[in-house]
Each structure stands twice: as structure tokens, then as C-alpha cells.
Amino acid sequence: MIEHTFPIAEQLMTNALQLTQRLYQQLNQEADCLIRTPQSDFISAVANNKRDLVAQLDLFNKQLEQILAAEQLPHSQIGINTYFQMAIIANLSPDTLKANWEQLMKLCADCKHLNEQNGASIEMLARNNKRTLHILKGKSENVTSYGRDGSTISEFQNSTLVSV
Numbered sequence: 001m002i003e004h005t006f007p008i009a010e011q012l013m014t015n016a017l018q019l020t021q022r023l024y025q026q027l028n029q030e031a032d033c034l035i036r037t038p039q040s041d042f043i044s045a046v047a048n049n050k051r052d053l054v055a056q057l058d059l060f061n062k063q064l065e066q067i068l069a070a071e072q073l074p075h076s077q078i079g080i081n082t083y084f085q086m087a088i089i090a091n092l093s094p095d096t097l098k099a100n101w102e103q104l105m106k107l108c109a110d111c112k113h114l115n116e117q118n119g120a121s122i123e124m125l126a127r128n129n130k131r132t133l134h135i136l137k138g139k140s141e142n143v144t145s146y147g148r149d150g151s152t153i154s155e156f157q158n159s160t161l162v163s164v
Helices: 002-035 040-070 077-089 095-137
Strands: 139-146 152-158
Touching: 002 040, 002 077, 002 095, 040 077, 077 095
Parallel strands: none
Antiparallel strands: 139 152
16 A cells, blocks of 8 residues: 555655745744844734645645555654655655655754744734833833732723823
């Protein structure tokens, strides 16, 4: 059966590697934009592109799961390694497939790390913007006080700081 699934697996892996490389480029562009002057339109466009690429990679994952299921293998790293061994037994050369898989796994880890960094940067920018708006609108951060019964009460303190 592996004789039938192997060429499909090779093509799927090549496609997934290309998609992941494009995702990594998008994440790098997003990181560059966040370091410079953040532009919301550009960041939104990158977010849409990332969403599309991730959807395509999810499809790859489902297709890979089907290939492994056809060979009665688990959808895991153990299943992938067993698939490579089965290819060798069937006199197929899994070298390119294995190299692409390893490169894909490394690139996925790099994407995850970069996405987490970008997310933290966006979170910091959002907090800074929120604080700035609160100052301009006369709202400070949460003020915590204590009620008669000793319980804490958190509320926004309102006072107009700027009037035009």
C-alpha cells in the first residue's frame, strides 16, 4: 500500500514546506512592522494571510493523517518514523521526504516562537494604546478600594483631563 501513498506524501510534504516557508516570511514581515512604526492595515493584511496559510496547513495535517491511517499508523512522530522505515523496506527512498519533514518541523518551531514574540509585541502595543486612551478620556487604570465589609472594589476612576 505504501507504494500508492508515498508519491502523494512526497508531494504533500513539498507543498507543506512551501506553505510553512511563506508563513515564516509573513511572521518576519509582521515582526519588522511591529519594530518600526506599526501600521494596522499592514498587520491586518498579514493576519489574514497567516490565517489562510494556517488553514492550508491544517488541510495538510488532515491529509497526512489519512495517509498514515491508510498504512495503519498513528498520527504522531512515531507514525512518521515508522512510515519512513516502511518506505525503506518497500525499496523506496525516503531521504528527501525525511529531510523535508525535519526541515518542516524546525520551521514550525521557528514559526511558533516568532508568532509568540509577535503576539507579545501586539499585546504590549494594545495595552499602551488602552492606557493612552484612558489618559486622554480621563479614565485611569482600575482603582482598587475597600468597601465597609472589607471586600475589594475595582472601578475606573473618571475625570476629564483634557477639554477642548
